[in-house]
Amino acid sequence: MIAVILAVVGGYIFKPSHSAPAVSGLQVVASGYVPYTIAKQMVGEHAQVSMLLPPNAEPHAFEPTPGDMVAVHKADVFVYVSDDLEPWAKDVLGGAGANTRVVQLASTLPKSNDLHVWMDFDNVRTMARTLVGALAQADPSQAQVYQDNLAHFEEEISSLDNEFAHALANCQSREVVHVGHLAFSALAKRYNLKLSALAGASHDGEHSARKLADLVKYIRARNVKVVFTEEAVSPRLAQTVAVETGASLLPLYTIEHVSKDDFKKAVSYKELMRRNLENLKQGLVCQAS
Numbered sequence: 001m002i003a004v005i006l007a008v009v010g011g012y013i014f015k016p017s018h019s020a021p022a023v024s025g026l027q028v029v030a031s032g033y034v035p036y037t038i039a040k041q042m043v044g045e046h047a048q049v050s051m052l053l054p055p056n057a058e059p060h061a062f063e064p065t066p067g068d069m070v071a072v073h074k075a076d077v078f079v080y081v082s083d084d085l086e087p088w089a090k091d092v093l094g095g096a097g098a099n100t101r102v103v104q105l106a107s108t109l110p111k112s113n114d115l116h117v118w119m120d121f122d123n124v125r126t127m128a129r130t131l132v133g134a135l136a137q138a139d140p141s142q143a144q145v146y147q148d149n150l151a152h153f154e155e156e157i158s159s160l161d162n163e164f165a166h167a168l169a170n171c172q173s174r175e176v177v178h179v180g181h182l183a184f185s186a187l188a189k190r191y192n193l194k195l196s197a198l199a200g201a202s203h204d205g206e207h208s209a210r211k212l213a214d215l216v217k218y219i220r221a222r223n224v225k226v227v228f229t230e231e232a233v234s235p236r237l238a239q240t241v242a243v244e245t246g247a248s249l250l251p252l253y254t255i256e257h258v259s260k261d262d263f264k265k266a267v268s269y270k271e272l273m274r275r276n277l278e279n280l281k282q283g284l285v286c287q288a289s
């Protein structure tokens with residue numbers, strides 16, 4: 001009966017779980033949306049996942065609240081990307097309970113100067129494996145479920161990787177002119193695209209007038225038709241570039257930042273990356289081969 005009522009509330013369809021108790025009791029706390037969405041997919045309906053970073057906030061300069069410390073203290077698993085991406089994580093870790101397992105997803109990745117490690121599909125598979133290792137230890141009764149979800153995720157990512165390679169093989173332009181911060185280097189490198197970011201752009205949209213003028217000059221000289229933008233970073237700046245150059249704007253999704261709406265819809269890593277692919281295909285004018 002409860003499941004029937006839930007199915008109606010808010011127009012969302014909830015799939016009732018028929019296996020075992022709905023929630024094992026494992027409490028997983030994620031720093032931000034990257035670990036949150038991966039964790040949600042790994043645990044399915046078998047654990048509770050919450051996120052410290054509010055939707056619409058960005059992770060590099062977040063300040064945790066006392067409530068966040070309490071959430072981490074009570075958590076069975078606290079998962080974050082890295083000390084470099086989330087320097088504030090060490091503050092909440094001070095409050096981690098004796099039984100809180102702490103998982104730093106980037107700890108098992110090759111060393112890189114790029115903090116946005118999940119923009120590489122090999123990395124994101126490794127990150128999911130690292131998390132599932134910790135989840136299985138924290139709750140051995142659900143280990144098989146986590147392993148199955150991981151296998152499914154890895155398959156999805158592999159086929160998405162092929163889709164990217166295929167779709168971006170034959171494009172009129174290989175240059176991604178991006179007004180945002182440097183979140184897409186790994187993605188560009190993987191598919192042999194050239195990224196012309198408004199270098200040094202920060203999340204709060206602080207750009208020097210000089211850099212903006214240079215970018216406008218560059219777009220005009222190269223006759224760039226589409227400029228890629230970022231939801232979280234200064235839409236006004238992107239608008240200025242569009243007005244000055246006549247270029248149209250297409251968003252790219254960093255995933256570390258999520259809109260309130262996408263958070264409510266629990267939009268997955270795969271869905272956000274697929275939006276990136278669609279916009280890259282459109283903006284670079286790629287032909288299916």
Ligand SMILES: [Zn+2]
Pocket residue numbers: 060116181182183254256
């Ligand atoms: Zn970032």
